[in-house]
Amino acid sequence: MSKEKIAICEDLADIMPPEYHDMVENATFGNQDRSWKDIGSSKELIEQHSLCAGCPESIAFRFIMSSIPNPEDSVFVGSTGCTSLVFPHVGIHNIHSLFGNQNAVASGLKRALAVRFPDRIKDVFVLAGDGATVDIGLDMTMQSWFRQEKFTTICFDNELYANTGGQESGLMQRGFVAKMAPKGKNFDKVRLPEIAFEAGCHYVAILTVSKPNRVEQAIRRATYVAREFGPTYIQLYTPCILEIGKQSMEGLDEMKDSESIGGRFVMRELMTDEVKAFLKEKEAEDKARRKKAKTVTA
């Protein structure tokens, strides 16, 4: 869809709830410099969510949605799990796939879009939990990387299967005891970022969603690199506060603790030198454009 189509028929405009007028008038569609700073002052592309109050997955959603450079031409592919509960509410095209199949569905979609719209940039993002990405869907995840499919995989890592009540996942920490994994985990957290890089991802980032500017940077980098080079992967720590017994307000502290020195979610990025050079140039270009825009408006 192009943003020109996001318009209300005049003859019925007065009966449309104001949130839709708000979206048409104030949403950041078409603004390539949209950012997390627009949250609160412009239409956020997400009204409500049906996750637990304070769930960091909902924070991740907001940051991702406000960071993608091209929302009107982006498609999300989701998978079963807590994340999928948000999909019906978002103002972005999305497809729900069978649990684990998300990267296979995204591969087909991305290729089809490239054939159907050869002159238009279409960004595809997989948004799925760790169970979907690393356990049941690992085959599909890795095969899409081997095949060099040009889209971004975003894993909401809450280190267990939250939606089904707390089973062990590959990304769970060794020794962790969950409600439905009472014996504690016997082996280490899978090192998926390293595996992703080895498997052919051109840009990989692992971080929490405690700092919006970091999330934004990672999302933008992953998007640009996926367009030009091939698969990219982002792993976001979005702790399941319900499962670890935290209050709604405590998700942020949990994320901050996990990213302090020596923590398992200290931000890391993996990329080739070629990608590093590409991003440097791209980011310098963007900066210059923003600076110019500022001086023109001033």
Next chain:
Amino acid sequence: MEEQYQVMPGPEAFLPPSAASMGIVLPDPGQAHIEGRLVDEEEAYEYAARKLLAAKVPTLFPGPLVLWRWNDKAAKKAAAIRKLANALPARLIPMADYRPKYPKINPAVEINPNHPNLTIWYNKIDVCIFIGVHCHQANLALKIIRGGTDCYTMAMCAQAGHEDACLSFRDADPAKIEKLTAAVEKLKSEGVKSEAEDFDQFVTAREG
């Protein structure tokens, strides 16, 4: 022979049977159905117009296909719907998209296919017509309405029509909506009065 099932207002059951499973078939081009009975489309215009005029709270539910300006045809349909609403008169309650809108929807000013009964109950709607709602969502909403309310449902469908509405047109375009308006105007000129209770067309306001 068993008697033909009739697609009548409910409340029919928590889960009413789909009309198709009860043997109701869709109209062919040029036809419509009234309560499951296939009729010539012309007959349905007058029947629908009478139903709307006789209603206490006649309501049009425009869906995303006519609320959003996808193309010029959508805008023409929107203009035709507005004319129909004015001619009757009828309330207009939009179905702007299909989000479930948890935790809260506002049934006073909008309807969505996942909880259409709330809007019908809240506004005491006794006759409604869906226009511009994607078929799969309309089917869902029509069945929920038949299941839990006593509202008479109609559909102005741009495709093959809806068995689960009490009355359905097919192949809707601006001209067909205008024909329904003309049927309303004709009945009125013959002395049939609108029974609609007074209402103000809702212009929605942002809630806290």
